[in-house]
Amino acid sequence: MLTLLSRLAAVAFGLTILSIAAGPALADKYPNKPVRIIVPFAPGGTADTLGRIAAMKLSQALGEQFVVENKPGAGGMLGANLVAHAAPDGYTLVVSGIASNVIAPALNPQGADFDPITDFTHIVLLGGPPDVLVVYKGEPVHTLAEFVALAKSTPDGLSYGTPGIGTHGHLVCEMLQREAGFKMTTVPYRGASAAAEDIVGGHVPAGCFTLTTASGQIRAGNLRGIAVTSKRRLPDYPEIPTFVELGYPDLVAVTWFSLSGPKGTPSNVVEIVNKTVIKGFEDPEVKKRLAVDAIDPEPYTPDEFLKFVEDETKRWAPLAREVGAAMKK
16 A cells, blocks of 8 residues: 555656646747737738738737737837837737838937837848839830939929838939939828829829839829839739849839847747748738739848848938938928
């Protein structure tokens, strides 16, 4: 009897030890509760769409809900500020990107209570659409060479619409002017849709904004695509040449979005989110949806993606500061 009791006690003791040992492992499982993904822009835009696709794929793969919360304001800096100062435990992420983490802080450094690089853990690129230079269908312009010639011959500069001061489309056209040696007059709007509508109406001859904004009007024949900032011609728009093939190799750009967490987000969380999102975005249905807006994200590792963010900041932030200062004069 004593032998049997001794054996039972030993078994019970062993199970207790195993339970204690397993406790921390279970607690360290990520995620073990819902995760917030802050989208620092209003619902319906590219940032929101990409954030919701990422949330869906993360929820499906990891068995916990990744919940999207829209926190628009200050060019995306409101939501970015919130996440920069959140607990770095992997349970608060943000749809970061060139607008909120590069351009907006450069235009308004007083409004950015964060450093775009050091106050975040940049995790994975979600992608984004390229920008496209378009003209009103009634303009006698069909090529970039013709567009540049028209701009150079227009007194006081050819007018062009942008979604706003310092937006990516604005910066792309500023870079084009510098490289081609001409000046245009910027007409800023409160959003890309308003700019596109005025060009379609013939009120402004040209514009530069994301292909997402322009695609419907290009397909309808109301806008003419002159050049696009993608690396290569797009299968759905084979008639629109790239700036690269037209002699402007530096004009490769996308209005990109990504997932980031606060500085110090655990490395295991970073790896899990990075690999899960990359795999999820390889889903044929997701790729089909993204192709509509010519979005084809690079599958960067976290280290590669951080390098990408650093390079984009060095490339665009100085131009944004310069443009912003010039427009305030």
